[in-house]
Amino acid sequence: MKTPTITIAGAGLVGPLLAISLRQRGFPVVLYERRADMRRVQVSDGRSINLAVSARGIYALQQAGVWSELRDIAIPMRGRLMHLLTGELIFQPYGQEESEVINSVSRAALNIALLDAAEAAGVAIHFEQRCLGCARADDGIVVRLRDEQSGKETAIAAEVVIGADGSSSAVRGEMSRSPEFRLSEERLEYGYKELTIPAGQGGSHRMETRALHIWPRGSYMLIALPNVDGTYGCILFLPFEGERGFAALDSESRVVEFFRANFPDALALMPNLAENYFANPTGAMVTVRCFPWHQEGNILLLGDAAHAIVPFFGQGINCGFEDCTCFLELLDAARTSGAESIDWQKLFTDFESSRKPNTEAIADLALENFVEMRDRVADPHFLFKKKVDLALEARFPGLYVPKYAMVAFHRIPYAVAQQRGRIQDRLLDELCAGMNRLEDIDWSKAAMLVHRDLTQLGKR
Ligand SMILES: Cc1cc2nc3c(=O)[nH]c(=O)nc-3n(C[C@H](O)[C@H](O)[C@H](O)COP(=O)(O)OP(=O)(O)OC[C@H]3O[C@@H](n4cnc5c(N)ncnc54)[C@H](O)[C@@H]3O)c2cc1C
Known part of the structure; x- marks a missing residue:
């Protein structure tokens, strides 16, 4: 099967992860990154020093074979520790099993591990090369680059281009000139x-x-x-x-x-x-929603370039890495379909339609979580509801799974987590109205509501 060269703009987190996985499948890959090589020069982009990495991100890193070395530098966080103004500390666990943790990982260490693994896999990485945009030409795509040292501009020919150049994506910028492109940056x-x-x-x-x-x-x-x-x-x-x-x-x-x-x-x-x-x-902080994510079978947006979200659910990179999982599953199906070549346009369209409802859902959940984190986590009734949330999970395993757990510890589609989360929120409100002690909860009513409103959740 023909394996065209894949050109990727952006060697942040999503770009190198995808590059590694494509090399493992035999595709030649070239990466262009506007910054200097952070392994040689101190680079600060003013963004979080560390990231919370959870199930979706870990799965994608495992598939690419890079999680085992990162595990040693990840600190598991079991829950939120609230510091009240009175000096009181309140711990609220994220889950109830030992394994239900999110991991604090250094952004720089993660980036460096991915760059090293990409180079070891044979990816050609060109630093200080800013992508200015790309457009379709008669015989492929032309990518315009600027050398950040000399300022010199060049144009190169490419076959398939992936824009993994973050929330201010230049690849998206050029796509947005098309009249049918829809873009909202909130x-x-x-x-x-x-x-x-x-x-x-x-x-x-x-x-x-x-x-x-x-x-x-x-x-x-x-x-x-x-x-x-x-x-x-x-x-x-x-x-x-x-x-x-x-x-x-x-x-x-x-x-x-x-x-x-x-x-x-x-x-x-x-x-x-x-x-x-x-x-x-x-x-x-910006929420980016755009459509379409691709230009025919030539150019595709991935990660923050397609769907940047606010950081309050700690899911931005988990979601970007899950893009890679989803894209690679579709690519593998196309490669083993028996066809002579990959139908990139179909692949990009299928990817977009399966992924977009989920990125929309996590964008909304992340905005909602801002209010929860800054305001509600200190409210005693909210904390009581969180206890009932975990108690319901213990009583009805697989049927009632707290929203946080569905997002952070499972890999079920974000849209399903959002939809079930709404049902559970209503159910919790009904059970907890006027209560503040677990002993007072009407568990037979809880059983009736859970069995009436929820179906068994699939495997993690
Ligand atoms: C304060 C904050 C806290 C966060 N905390 C979390 C968290 O705890 N957990 C979590 O999952 N997510 C978190 N996120 C979100 C996460 O950082 C992003 O979702 C993630 O970095 C997106 O990865 P990416 O590879 O798509 O984009 P980026 O990481 O932005 O990488 C894009 C790369 O492209 C390069 N680039 C940009 N423009 C060009 C160009 N024109 N040409 C060439 N290269 C270019 C950039 O230099 C960069 O290296 C947080 C975000 C913020 C702002």
């Missing part, structure tokens, strides 16, 4: 800033390690994820404007005062807060 009025809690003596951790820390404060929040070197990567989420927004924190004293009033225990662990705060950029 920016949150909130921004984020990365901060760091330094390690203690001898590289020790100064807070609980097996948890994602949250300081929920109603309309804003701080979170922290542990790193293997004893540090914590923190992200401060605030509105851009207003009294409690980034615009108001315009001096060292205002930043320190804001932390003293809102996150006093975190401030005690951040001796370089103000310096750290002003050294890092304030990032924006």
Whole structure:
């Protein structure tokens, strides 16, 4: 079977993972990345230092053979540890089995492991080559590139192009010129800033390690994820404007005062807060929805380029890696179909139609989870409902599975998780109305509702 060269724009996370898997299937692959090689030069893009990687991401990394080396640098987080203003700590587990954890993984280490594995698999990676766009020509596709050192522009011929160039994708930019292309880029009025809690003596951790820390404060929040070197990567989420927004924190004293009033225990662990705060950029968060994801059988968008989401469910990269799983399953079916060559247009269309409802669902779930994280996790009735949520799962295994678990610990389609989650939310509201103790729950009513409204969930 003919194996055309696949040209990929973007060597972030999705691009190299797909490249490795395509090489394993015998396709020549060339990657173009606008940044310098992060293994040789310190590159900071101002985005989260670490990422929460869960079932969907791990599965894709396992399929490509790169999870085993990353496992050693992943810190399992068993739940959320809420830091209340009173100093009280409340732990809320994500699941009930030992294996139900999400993993804090260094973004840089993940990127480097993927770049190394891609090169070892025979992928040609060209750094400091910015893709300016690509368009169909009579005999294939022309990709326009700019050398980021010299500024020199070139055009190369390509057969199949994958745009894995992130949320501001240049490949998508060129596709969007077509009149039938639909694009929505919805920016949150909130921004984020990365901060760091330094390690203690001898590289020790100064807070609980097996948890994602949250300081929920109603309309804003701080979170922290542990790193293997004893540090914590923190992200401060605030509105851009207003009294409690980034615009108001315009001096060292205002930043320190804001932390003293809102996150006093975190401030005690951040001796370089103000310096750290002003050294890092304030990032924006966007939900990208576009259609179509491909141009005939020539160009396809994948990962954030097709569907960037806000980070509040910790699913962006898990979703991007699951794109690869889904794409490769369809590619494998096409390769073993007995046809002489792959019908790329059919492959891209099938991929888009099977994947789009799921990326729409996780985009919505991620937006909803922002309200839950910054506001509701500190509410006693919400925490009680979370207990009932887990108790229902224990009583009705496979039938009632909490929404968080369906998204983070299962690989069922996101759209199914969203739909079942809505039914379960209604059911929980009905069972928990006016209650605050597990003993008071009417379990026979619960059994009736669960059996009436839910069907057995398929395997993980
Ligand atoms: C604050 C924050 C926290 C997050 N936390 C999590 C989390 O905990 N869990 C999770 O699953 N997801 C998380 N995400 C989302 C996750 O970072 C993204 O979903 C993921 O990085 C997308 O991978 P990608 O490869 O599609 O895009 P990217 O990682 O953005 O990679 C795109 C690559 O393309 C390159 N590039 C861009 N333009 C061009 C061009 N024109 N030519 C050539 N190269 C180009 C870029 O330099 C980059 O290397 C978070 C995001 C943010 C902002």
